[in-house]
Amino acid sequence: MNEGEVIRVERGNILYLVVPCYNEEEVLPRTAEVMKKKIAKLVGEGMVSPQSKIMFVNDGSRDNTWKIIYDLCNSDPVYSGLCFSRNYGHQSAILAGMMASRPHADMVVTIDADLQQDIEALDRFIECYQNGCEVVYGIRNDRNTDGFFKKMTANAFYKLMHLLGCKVMSNHADYRLLSKRALDALAEYREVNLFLRGLIPTMGFASDVVYFDVKEREAGVSKYTFSKMLKLATDGITSMSTRPIQLITMLGFAVCLFSVGMIIYCLVDWAMGKNIPGYTTSLVISLLMGGLTLFSLGIVGEYVGKIYLEAKARPRYIVQSFIWKKGKELENNENLEKTHNSEKIDDL
8 A cells, every 4th residue: 555545434324314204195105106216216226235225204294294204114124214293393303213223224314205305315425424534514506496475484593503613514404414324423412492504514533525406396285384484593593502692792782882872971961951852762762772672672582481491301302103124023112222311112
């Protein structure tokens, strides 16, 4: 071996696709078919192990999503399923799938069930992983498939996050690969208020990006409503940055300086015997100060609320059922290893 020559060590290649699902009965059969074919192709090319699986996470769906997942798991060992006791949210579903996959997988890729994220990009994800990356981010090339309002709010969100000092990848929507090493590190994080897009970059592992084109949704409609996007944005800001509180402090200081100036101005006018216009000025200042005070209290209240939730240390989610098929025998695993303190496995 020549001096300075780099030896590439082949890494473990058991891949688990983690697919969060919420009311996806319309698209799920098609999704399962496409993902199964992709896994088979990767296995045939030697890129991933035959032990690779597709794990669907049912986030408290109200339709037949879990029944479809259950039937898929019975039909083929490539599928596995995890079902929440109720709806806990997209971020919790992703985390649960990754933590359930951790004992078995060498790498995990999280991908949405609607097939908008290009599954053909998996080859490049795996190449980056084999080249030594512990985290690989999927970045969309554009937002042409989004409506005007969603495109505008998404761009504003990323700009705001960067302004507040948060390390967030622009146009990255939870399509990513994590190695087993990264999963082990992520399991050490105990936040109840999850914002994985901001949390994972803080781990500091070697990473790369893969760019992909977003496709039209295969079936159904998006379940990510404006209220959910707003909650995600609020969670992201309050869990990753304290700059809003710092801005309130700076605003309070500026208002104090302004108030001192106004007091001096009024005293000088009074000493000179001038009439001090009262009603309009007082009303405007009172309304302005009242609005700023309530707004500031609201921001501080968000942080206090997050502290309250963290202090209670309630489970981030509860798993009602977990299906993992080995060979020809379907196992209802009632004693799944508790990879972190928020999992609970019950009978189907």
